[in-house]
Each structure stands twice: as structure tokens, then as C-alpha cells.
Amino acid sequence: MPAYHDLNVQERILLGPGPSMASPRVIRAMATPPIGHLDPGLLAIYEEEQALLRHLFQTENPWTFALSGTGTSGMQAALANLLEPGDAILVAVHGYFGQRLAEMARRLGAEVETIERPLGEIFTVEAIEAALSRRRYKVFAIVHAETSTGAEQLHLGEIAAAAHRHGALVVLDTVTSLGSIPVRVDAWGVDIAYSASQKSLGAPAGLAPITVSPRAQEAIQKRRTSVSSFYLDLNLYARYWHDHAYHHTASASLHYALREALREVWEEGLEARFARHRRHAETLWAGLEELGAPPFIPLDYRLPPLTTARVPAGVQPHALRARLLEEYNIEIAAGFGALKDKVWRIGLMGYSSRAENVTLLLAALRDLLP
Amino acid sequence: MPAYHDLNVQERILLGPGPSMASPRVIRAMATPPIGHLDPGLLAIYEEEQALLRHLFQTENPWTFALSGTGTSGMQAALANLLEPGDAILVAVHGYFGQRLAEMARRLGAEVETIERPLGEIFTVEAIEAALSRRRYKVFAIVHAETSTGAEQLHLGEIAAAAHRHGALVVLDTVTSLGSIPVRVDAWGVDIAYSASQKSLGAPAGLAPITVSPRAQEAIQKRRTSVSSFYLDLNLYARYWHDHAYHHTASASLHYALREALREVWEEGLEARFARHRRHAETLWAGLEELGAPPFIPLDYRLPPLTTARVPAGVQPHALRARLLEEYNIEIAAGFGALKDKVWRIGLMGYSSRAENVTLLLAALRDLLP
Numbered sequence: 001m002p003a004y005h006d007l008n009v010q011e012r013i014l015l016g017p018g019p020s021m022a023s024p025r026v027i028r029a030m031a032t033p034p035i036g037h038l039d040p041g042l043l044a045i046y047e048e049e050q051a052l053l054r055h056l057f058q059t060e061n062p063w064t065f066a067l068s069g070t071g072t073s074g075m076q077a078a079l080a081n082l083l084e085p086g087d088a089i090l091v092a093v094h095g096y097f098g099q100r101l102a103e104m105a106r107r108l109g110a111e112v113e114t115i116e117r118p119l120g121e122i123f124t125v126e127a128i129e130a131a132l133s134r135r136r137y138k139v140f141a142i143v144h145a146e147t148s149t150g151a152e153q154l155h156l157g158e159i160a161a162a163a164h165r166h167g168a169l170v171v172l173d174t175v176t177s178l179g180s181i182p183v184r185v186d187a188w189g190v191d192i193a194y195s196a197s198q199k200s201l202g203a204p205a206g207l208a209p210i211t212v213s214p215r216a217q218e219a220i221q222k223r224r225t226s227v228s229s230f231y232l233d234l235n236l237y238a239r240y241w242h243d244h245a246y247h248h249t250a251s252a253s254l255h256y257a258l259r260e261a262l263r264e265v266w267e268e269g270l271e272a273r274f275a276r277h278r279r280h281a282e283t284l285w286a287g288l289e290e291l292g293a294p295p296f297i298p299l300d301y302r303l304p305p306l307t308t309a310r311v312p313a314g315v316q317p318h319a320l321r322a323r324l325l326e327e328y329n330i331e332i333a334a335g336f337g338a339l340k341d342k343v344w345r346i347g348l349m350g351y352s353s354r355a356e357n358v359t360l361l362l363a364a365l366r367d368l369l370p
Numbered sequence: 371m372p373a374y375h376d377l378n379v380q381e382r383i384l385l386g387p388g389p390s391m392a393s394p395r396v397i398r399a400m401a402t403p404p405i406g407h408l409d410p411g412l413l414a415i416y417e418e419e420q421a422l423l424r425h426l427f428q429t430e431n432p433w434t435f436a437l438s439g440t441g442t443s444g445m446q447a448a449l450a451n452l453l454e455p456g457d458a459i460l461v462a463v464h465g466y467f468g469q470r471l472a473e474m475a476r477r478l479g480a481e482v483e484t485i486e487r488p489l490g491e492i493f494t495v496e497a498i499e500a501a502l503s504r505r506r507y508k509v510f511a512i513v514h515a516e517t518s519t520g521a522e523q524l525h526l527g528e529i530a531a532a533a534h535r536h537g538a539l540v541v542l543d544t545v546t547s548l549g550s551i552p553v554r555v556d557a558w559g560v561d562i563a564y565s566a567s568q569k570s571l572g573a574p575a576g577l578a579p580i581t582v583s584p585r586a587q588e589a590i591q592k593r594r595t596s597v598s599s600f601y602l603d604l605n606l607y608a609r610y611w612h613d614h615a616y617h618h619t620a621s622a623s624l625h626y627a628l629r630e631a632l633r634e635v636w637e638e639g640l641e642a643r644f645a646r647h648r649r650h651a652e653t654l655w656a657g658l659e660e661l662g663a664p665p666f667i668p669l670d671y672r673l674p675p676l677t678t679a680r681v682p683a684g685v686q687p688h689a690l691r692a693r694l695l696e697e698y699n700i701e702i703a704a705g706f707g708a709l710k711d712k713v714w715r716i717g718l719m720g721y722s723s724r725a726e727n728v729t730l731l732l733a734a735l736r737d738l739l740p
Contacts, residue, residue, distance in 0.1 A: 004418060004633045007399045007626055009411045018619055019404050029377045030623060031401035034389050034574050036701050041379045048374060068576065069439050069601065072618040076601040104600045198619055204404050206438065206576050206621035228598050230474045231439065231446040248442040249388055249568055251576035251624070253400060256377055263374045331406050 012325070013352075015361055016333040017147045017306055017345050018176070019198035019205050020352040022257065026203055029260035034252040038244055042252050045259050046241055052262035053209050056178060056201075056270070057193060059185035063212035063234065065241050066258055068250050071175040071196025074208030076104060077232040078171045078192040081212075081220045082139050085109030089139040090131055090168065092116075092123050094153065095146035096336050097173055105141070108228070113137075119339055120149045120308070122301050125158045132166040138219075140168040144193075145177035148336035150297045150308035150345065152181065160189040169216050175199060178209065179265060180277040180305035180349055191216035197254070200277070200305050202350025203261035206254045210234075261350070277304040280353045284346065287362035291369055296343050305353070308335065308343040312369065317341055320368050328364045382695070383722075385731055386703040387517045387676055387715050388546070389568035389575050390722040392627065396573055399630035404622040408614055412622050415629050416611055422632035423579050426548060426640070427563060429555035433582035433604065435611050436628055438620050441545040441566025444578030446474060447602040448541045448562040451582075451590045452509050455479030459509040460501055460538065462486075462493050464523065465516035466706050467543055475511070478598070483507075489709055490519045490678070492671050495528045502536040508589075510538040514563075515547035518706035520667045520678035520715065522551065530559040539586050545569060548579065549635060550647040550675035550719055561586035567624070570647070570675050572720025573631035576624045580604075631720070647674040650723045654716065657732035661739055666713050675723070678705065678713040682739065687711055690738050698734045 014021045022030075035041050046065075053064045067073050079101070083089060089110045091102040094117040105112045115131040117123055123142070132140065140163040145152055153159075160170045169191040174183045178193075179200030185193050191213040198205035212220070212234060220227075220234055227233040231248065240247040265273060281304035285295050288309045296308040311317040317334065321344065324330045335343040348358065384391045392400075405411050416435075423434045437443050449471070453459060459480045461472040464487040475482045485501040487493055493512070502510065510533040515522055523529075530540045539561040544553045548563075549570030555563050561583040568575035582590070582604060590597075590604055597603040601618065610617040635643060651674035655665050658679045666678040681687040687704065691714065694700045705713040718728065 002421065004422070004629075004636055007402060007630060009402050009405060009415075009622075009626070011403050012405050012409065012411075014404070014406060016406055019406060019622070022404055022623075027401050027403060031397050032377060032379050033381050033397060034384070034392055034568070035379060035382050036384060036386055036389060037575070039382065039695075039701065041382075045379075051372065052374070069443070070618045070620070073439065073601050076599060080599070100600070107596045107598050107600055109598070196619065198404070198621075204621050204623040205407070205619045206624055226477045228477050228479070229446060229450070230470070230477055231443050232601075248440045249566065249575045250440070251568070251574050252379075252389070253392075253574040253627075254576055254621070254624070256379070257623075259374075260377060266374055331409065 010329060013330045013357055013360065015346055015348065015352055015357060016331045017347050018196065018349065020202055020347060020349040022202060022204055023264060023351040025264065026257050026260045030204065030253050030257040032256050037249045038246065042255065043244060045255050049255065049259055049262060052266055053211065056262065056265055057183055057185045057211045058187065059211050061185065061211045061213055063217050063238055065210055065237050067208040067210055067232065067237065068248055069208050070205055071208050073232060074194025074196065074210050075101060075173060077210060077234060078194050079104050079108055080229050080232055081227050081234045082169060082171065082192065082216065083108050083110045084223055084225050086111060087138040088135060089141060090137045092128055092142040094122055094149065094151060095119060095143065096148035097143045097146060101141045101173065120151060120296055122151050122153045125155045125162060128159050129162040132162055132168065137168040139171055141171040143173040144183065145181065145303050145306065147176045147306055150303050150306045152301045152303045154301055157188040164189060169219060176305055181274055185211055197258050200349040201261050202264065203258045204254065206251065207258050277348065277353050280348050280355060280358050281307060283358050284348060291365055305347060305349040307346045308339065309346060310343055311341065315369065317344060323368055324364060330361060330364060380699060383700045383727055383730065385716055385718065385722055385727060386701045387717050388566065388719065390572055390717060390719040392572060392574055393634060393721040395634065396627050396630045400574065400623050400627040402626050407619045408616065412625065413614060415625050419625065419629055419632060422636055423581065426632065426635060427553055427555045427581045428557065429581050431555065431581045431583055433587050433608055435580055435607050437578040437580055437602065437607065438618055439578050440575055441564065441578050443602060444564025444566065444580050445471060445543060447580060447604060448564050449474050450478055450599050450602055451597050451604045452539060452541065452562065452586065453478050453480045454593055454595050456481060457508040458505060459511060460507045462498055462512040464492055464519065464521060465489060465513065466518035467513045467516060471511045471543065490521055490666055492521050492523045495525045495532060498529050499532040502532055502538065507538040509541055511541040513543040514553065515551065515673050515676065517546045517676055519709065520673050520676045522671045522673045524671055527558040534559060539589060546676055551644055555581055567628050570719040571631050572634065573628045574624065576621065577628050647718065647723050650718050650725060650728050651677060653728050654718060661735055675717060675719040677716045678709065679716060680713055681711065685739065687714060693738055694734060700731060700734060
């Protein structure tokens with residue numbers, strides 16, 4: 001008969017692509033005893049979360065919720081609600097998460113076309129406009145902050161305008177960007193943006209913020225077929241969040257934590273928060289240059305929340321990463337796909353984006369690099 | 371500019387259909403700082419959770435996980451992984467959650483047939499066997515503990531054997547039953563059973579335990595089409611849990627809590643736990659009889675974790691329920707559907723199933739009833 005001991009988890013300094021660390025306030029909020037999914041206390045929290053999420057997404061969209069799933073459930077919900085079998089979608093792929101968007105859309109029975117950029121590059125407006133001219137697409141999807149490469153897709157306002165000129169709805173993945181760099185849903189004209197609680201927002205994983213434009217809402221409500229996923233049907237979410245009709249048993253614990261993380265965003269202020277993420281990233285970038293592990297992405301579209309650092313010649317990237325974890329309790333991540341042995345991925349998101357974490361990581365790398 | 375105050379949630383005594391209360395140990399475990407979704411510390415927790423879930427489901431199934439979603443995501447995953455468009459499914463409906471199974475299957479493009487029992491009744495083996503004879507069904511689905519009525523479907527071993535004789539895989543909803551009454555997955559021959567973390571297990575909401583027989587696993591791996599939901603594809607879950615291949619960012623916080631709740635189940639012992647749920651339920655039932663609000667379901671298939679109590683003549687059920695919440699901080703639930711004004715639903719699940727809660731509820735009802 002096995003023995004199950006007291007939980008004894010080694011604490012980590014989380015400087016990977018997510019989860020990031022949760023602040024003491026967020027952890028304390030989560031430790032509040034759970035209440036019911038229709039308790040007036042939880043419904044009041046939803047009201048606050050909606051206002052705080054609209055502030056963060058920079059939108060007036062009535063349909064602004066947090067889904068009961070991880071960031072991947074946000075991607076799944078965006079595509080599953082907009083696409084019906086046979087609908088055409090164009091996915092702009094500049095890294096792994098673009099590929100995932102395309103795979104999800106294929107599984108949903110859509111006609112999927114892609115345009116691609118090599119890992120570490122981003123799209124011009126012209127390239128996307130040319131692809132949009134090929135045929136009529138119902139949806140155009142793109143990733144804002146590619147967690148697999150560390151690149152920020154720029155020109156999103158012009159890209160969304162081009163998509164609308166060609167009749168497509170715009171889906172934007174803001175899983176890594178929301179909370180660390182500006183996401184201007186209304187100004188850019190994004191139709192659905194989704195994110196995750198555990199990256200630049202600094203809450204534990206398990207909720208996926210999502211916002212839906214009135215245009216996308218209308219498209220969803222005009223579908224010929226029901227959304228194939230009952231669990232992620234946004235109509236049912238809207239009825240739960242706005243009309244308090246039972247749909248699923250949301251986790252009060254995770255909402256306590258998300259509300260507190262969003263409150264911290266509100267108190268800090270968006271501009272100050274973005275500046276903090278940029279300031280600590282710049283310190284990291286300068287230190288990596290000095291160590292001979294310079295950032296992989298050019299400065300003009302390099303992401304503050306997620307840096308890919310080139311592995312210096314002669315260094316075993318995975319062995320060094322293992323030593324960082326074992327000897328310093330610092331988590332960073334390997335590169336993704338073709339970049340697996342070429343870069344490390346270093347996250348400075350949410351509560352992880354602090355001077356002491358940058359200083360420690362650079363000092364540890366200095367110790368470990370030959 | 372609105373002000374967002376410190377979280378100040380009114381604590382409740384949760385005696386509804388779920389969530390149930392979380393023990394101090396479970397809440398303390400959840401307040402451990404999060405770690406990464408591929409951290410060796412979290413992977414070790416998954417190993418323990420699998421062993422503890424196999425113990426609880428009474429199964430040897432290799433595919434035994436906890437999905438990153440609520441109980442509804444477990445239902446969604448069971449159907450979405452087994453059913454392909456055009457596949458035939460028979461759903462035995464004896465309450466709302468049976469209806470939900472049928473609706474989900476319809477949305478997935480299956481050919482759905484149902485057999486139904488009036489609310490508060492259950493099926494005989496003969497009735498199900500007769501329905502199974504109509505045609506060849508790929509899947510037969512039924513709810514073990516109908517949270518909408520308080521009825522336990524009996525004879526599950528014989529029912530599953532009948533389904534197998536007719537070539538159907540058996541899906542069993544154990545959302546309310548797992549952790550409070552026996553669920554014998556292997557002995558009964560169930561192919562997929564799913565549950566929820568926040569009912570009889572006593573953890574916060576947000577995870578859906580699921581177990582998949584080798585026969586169902588083979589059926590999933592032989593599909594002609596990919597599972598339409600990338601998020602809930604059980605092949606990808608198996609690769610994450612067993613081979614540690616990235617799929618989504620699971621919530622370490624929720625797994626800390628679920629592991630602790632499962633450890634409490636292990637320490638208590640299954641038989642003692644089932645006896646505790648039965649003992650407190652019997653006290654409740656006797657008290658309800660005395661108060662003139664007797665249980666709605668006959669004793670031989672009445673559920674210990676969820677009691678439907680008849681609203682006495684002349685009592686406004688929703689007004690009384692509101693007073694219980696406002697004056698005593700006790701949550702119970704209204705009836706569902708046609709039973710909305712006829713019964714209350716009272717849950718005694720997990721950590722909520724304690725003598726002091728039963729005594730308090732009965733005393734409060736005594737105060738409030740005319």
C-alpha cells in the first residue's frame with residue numbers, strides 16, 4: 001500500500017513561457033473558501049472581471065468573459081464558434097501557435113489555407129493582403145505574440161482592416177501578450193481575442209479570458225449549425241455570465257485569483273505595466289548580449305514578455321537548462337520545433353517580471369556558461 | 371473610475387448539488403505557489419493522481435487522467451472522442467444530465483436516440499436491453515447519479531453487459547457519484563466514466579477526472595476522423611500525462627488541491643467514506659420526514675450525496691431558499707425543470723457531508739418552515 005505524503009512542492013522562479021509566478025495577493029485570494037457557481041458573491045465577481053477585462057483588452061465588447069479552461073480552450077472556442085464545416089479560414093503562421101490554429105480549424109471541418117513566415121519573422125501587411133485576395137475567407141487568424149519564437153506581429157490595425165475589406169472576421173491570439181504589451185481590440189478591429197490567466201496576467205492557469213465583437217457575436221448567432229462543442233458554446237457562456245443560466249460549474253477559486261490579478265493590473269495602470277515589462281526585458285537583453293547569448297529576434301519586433309536567446313556555440317542547451325532548474329530552481333524553456341537546440345525561451349511576465357529575477361538569472365547564467 | 375476592493379466573499383455552507391465545501395487541507399494545498407506544467411514536481415503529482423483515481427474508479431485503466439475543465443468537459447470529452455459524425459448513440463435519459471448527453475451528441479453530428487423515464491424514476495435492465503435491440507449503436511450513455519432528481523441508476527453491471535452484447539461502448543456519468551457511492555468501472559464493464567472535482571471529491575471546481583477502458587481507447591485510436599476538439603482530444607491528453615508532450619498548460623494549483631482531496635479519500639478508505647455519506651444522508655432523510663418535506667425518491671434508489679426533498683404544501687420554495695442563504699449562509703438548490711417548484715435539492719458531498727451541517731440545516735428549516 002503506497003504512502004501519500006504531505007504536498008511538498010519545490011518552489012520555482014518561473015522564467016519560462018508560462019505559467020508565470022503568482023503574487024502573494026493572488027495566492028491568498030485563491031485560498032478563500034469556494035462558493036457556488038450562481039452565488040450572488042460570485043456573480044458580483046464576474047461583473048468586476050468583465051469590467052477589468054474590457055479595460056485590459058481595450059474594448060467595449062459586451063461578450064467579454066473568462067472561459068473555464070486554459071488558453072488552448074480560448075483558441076478552441078474562438079474557432080469552434082466562428083467556423084462551420086466547409087467555411088474557409090486563412091491562418092497566418094509565424095510559429096507553433098499559428099500551426100496549432102490551423103490544425104484546430106482543420107479538425108473542425110473548415111477549409112484551411114495558410115501563409116507562413118520562417119520562424120522568427122513576422123508578416124507585412126502587403127503579404128497578408130495578397131493572401132486575403134485569393135478567395136473569400138470567413139475568418140482570418142493570427143498570433144500576436146508567438147510564444148514559440150518571441151516575435152511580436154506588428155501592424156495589427158492595418159492587418160485587421162485589410163481582413164475586413166476582404167470580408168473576413170479577425171481572430172487574434174493574445175495568450176502571451178495580454179497584460180504585458182498593448183492589446184487594442186477595438187482600435188485594431190479585432191473580432192475575437194483570447195488569452196490565458198497564467199502568463200502576463202499573473203494568475204494561476206485554468207481560465208481563458210476572451211472578448212467577442214458585436215460583428216462576431218452576430219456571426220455566431222447566425223450559424224446554420226449548432227456549435228459542435230456544448231462546453232465551449234459562447235452563446236451558453238453569455239447566458240451564464242449575463243443571465244445567470246446554468247451551463248457549467250465554474251471554479252470560484254480560479255475566479256478569486258483572476259479577479260485579484262486583474263485588480264493588480266488595474267492598480268498598476270496599463271502604461272506603467274507595459275513600461276515595467278519593457279524595462280526588465282531590456283535589462284535581460286543587455287545582459288544576454290554580454291554573455292554571448294544575444295536575443296534571436298530583432299529589436300523592432302522583439303517581445304518583452306518572452307525572449308528567445310541564442311545558445312552560444314559549444315554549450316549544451318538542455319544540460320544547462322537542467323542545471324538552472326536543479327541548482328537554482330529557475331525554470332526557463334527550450335526552443336520549440338526547429339529552434340529546439342538553438343535558443344532558450346525566457347519569460348518575464350506578470351509577477352515574474354521583476355528586477356531581482358533578471359539579476360538572478362543573469363548571474364546564474366554567468367556561473368554556468370563556460 | 372471604479373474602485374476594486376479587497377476580495378471579501380461571504381463564506382457559505384455548501385449543501386447544494388455542488389460545489390461542495392473544500393477542507394482546510396485542500397485549500398491550504400491549493401495555496402502552494404504554482405509550478406510549470408512540465409515541472410518534475412507536477413509530473414510526480416500526476417503519477418499519484420492516476421493511482422488515486424484508479425483506486426477510486428476501481429479500475430486498472432491506463433488512461434485515467436484529470437482533464438483541465440469542469441465536469442461538463444468530461445462529458446464533452448467522452449462523447450467527442452468516441453463519436454464520429456453519423457455514429458449511432460443510445461442515451462438513457464432519467465433527468466437533465468441525460469438530456470444534456472443527448473444534446474451534446476447531437477451537436478457532434480451523431481445519430482441520437484433516447485429512451486426516457488419520468489423524472490425521479492430509473493431504468494430496468496429489460497427496458498434498456500429492449501432499446502439496445504433496435505439497431506446497432508456505437509455508444510450507450512447513462513447517468514449514474516442524476517443530480518437533477520436525486521436518483522441512483524442501479525443494475526449498472528447488467529446494463530453494461532447488455533450494451534456490450536449489443537456491440538455498444540458504455541459511457542457512464544459519475545459526476546455526482548464518484549467519491550460518495552461505489553463506482554466499479556472494471557467490475558461493471560464501463561468504457562468511459564467521467565466526474566468532477568468539486569462534488570463528492572471535495573476539491574474546488576476546474577478538473578474532470580476521466581477513465582477510459584482499453585476497448586474505448588482502441589475505438590478512439592481507430593477513428594476515421596480526428597477528434598473535432600483539439601482541446602479535449604484524449605490521445606493528446608495521454609501523450610501529455612504519460613509521455614510529457616506539451617498539449618496545454620494545466621493548472622498546478624488545481625492539481626495540488628485535487629491530489630490533496632484524493633489523498634483524503636485514500637486515508638478515509640472507500641468503504642468508510644461511502645458509509646459516512648450514507649449515515650449523514652439517513653439523518654437528513656429522517657429529519658426531512660419529520661419536517662413534512664420527505665425525500666422525493668424511494669429509498670431503494672435514493673442517492674446519499676444528493677437528496678430531493680418535497681416542498682411542503684403552502685411553502686414558497688424559492689423564498690425559503692433565499693432566506694436560508696441570506697440568514698444562515700446555507701446554500702441549497704431549487705429543483706430542476708419540471709421539479710423546479712416541487713423539490714429542493716440538498717447535497718451532502720465530500721467535506722460537506724458532516725453531522726454539524728445536517729443538524730444546522732434541519733434546525734434552520736425548522737425555524738423557517740411554517
